[in-house]
Amino acid sequence: MFFKRNLSTFAFISLLFLAVFALSGCGSPKSSPETPDNGVHPSGETELTGSITVVGSTSVQPVSDLLAEAFMDEHPGTNIYVQGGGSSAGIRAADDGAAEIGASSRDLKDDEKHLKQYIIAKDGIAVVVHPSSNVSDLTIEQIRDIYAGNITNWSEAGGSNELIIVVTREEGSGTRSAFEEIVMGKDAITGKAIVQNSTGAVVTTVAGDKNAIGYISLASLKENVKALKVEGVEVTRDNIAAGSYKVARPFIYVTKGEPAGLAKSFLDFVLSPDAQGIIEQAGLVSVN
Template sequence: MRNFFATLTVLCAIMISGAAVHAADLDAFTGQSGTLKIAGGTAHIPVMKDAAQAIMEMNSEIRITIAGGGSGVGIKQAGEGLIDIGNSGREATSQELETYGLTMIRWAIDGVSVVVNPKNSVQALSSVQLRDIFAGRLTNWQEVGGEDRPINLYTRDEASGTRNVFWTKAIGKEAIDTKANVVVSNGAMKTAVANDPYAIGYVSVGHIDETVAAVTLDGVTPSIATVKSGDYKVARGLFSLTKGEPQGLAKLFIDYLLSPSGQAIVAAKGFIPVK
């Protein structure tokens, strides 16, 4: 019994210590005030919202606004000084960095998964089949072992970082059929595929839930584990960018994303922490 209480005391001390460390991650916001504007990549939004909520609950003098728009929007608006932090699911090009004088910080790693409706019997494809589907050369699910039904393509606009990674790493920069339906975000893609039994699209691995089915590609099923191990190759970093070096609330926010608390949010939202 004495050993039991001794063990319990140690465990409680560890838990209290851990909680104190995580609470301390918000200490930098004490005494701060002002508005922080964030926009860009939509995959980032769940992490951004939770981080912003924690900060604003701790200090009501801080207001943080979060918008989507895609990676291209995040890079451009940060560079033009319209927002304080721009989010991107792709690395900014050397030209973008130089033109806008941007600083880029990676705080998570993410995979991009092909998804279909859960009712679809086709939940595994080869890279060749995937390229042919998105190029419009395969147009019926029967051609890849499914029902005799047309394949309904869904893609993202060219400003999307998710699209850029999918286009580059999943289909080898094959031209995507111009008849594909274009949706504006990871959330919109997931909703579209969930509501269309014959759809195929792609989302951030962190957005996968029971409403869509992740497609095994070349024998590897996309998941946090397979992205982390490197077995699943369709992966990317999640970045935040500022014009020049981060300053003020922007710096504090990015520091928080890289803190133990911030990285815990990253993991809880289905991404891979960088620390």
């Protein structure tokens, strides 16, 4: 009886030992290279996470969307939110802290130069008309006179005997500010102009009216409108880079002070050769 009892006790202890050993082998498996648990890639680089917002120019917005998409593809733990609103709105958002990065399609004004700026690309402002228009080339003086209301009929600029429908951007638009600085000088845009609050709205208006004229970013140029030569020079990337096309301006990102964290990583990416290639594919001129 004693022998049987000891044998049973020994068997129980042996089973218990095996159970504990088995459980210890299932406790906490090592992290696989595919699923690191310390926020570090197998390469040793810290994985980026978090979100930032880029707000501003509707001309810069399409390329910002492309850059944000490419960055998020490389860093799946991040979110880059891109919004329009105009250059002035973007600059204010960065200055007020409402956005990490502001986007502008004009140079900074004196009271905005306390912000840190990064020129990410160069862009031409295309002067556009309806594809059916028989006008193909205007001087800067002619464009100024049209927008000032001094030339009101296309026949005065080598076109048909039709009233000119002038389309412009809203106050605060970076494209308008650049256009006013480069083309208008001290002359004001006529109060009879149709005012649109985005690049897309200008394109739609001009594409829908055979007598309309507008101005847009080269990157937003579509086949449903025709770009005019200015002073005999086509609006192309090569001509903008060479300085021969005069109606050109920078695309700028701005931050309040030195950027840090995800904002800095995104800006570093935007200025990298890969991202500048994306910018060129979008029809803009690289800064590299």
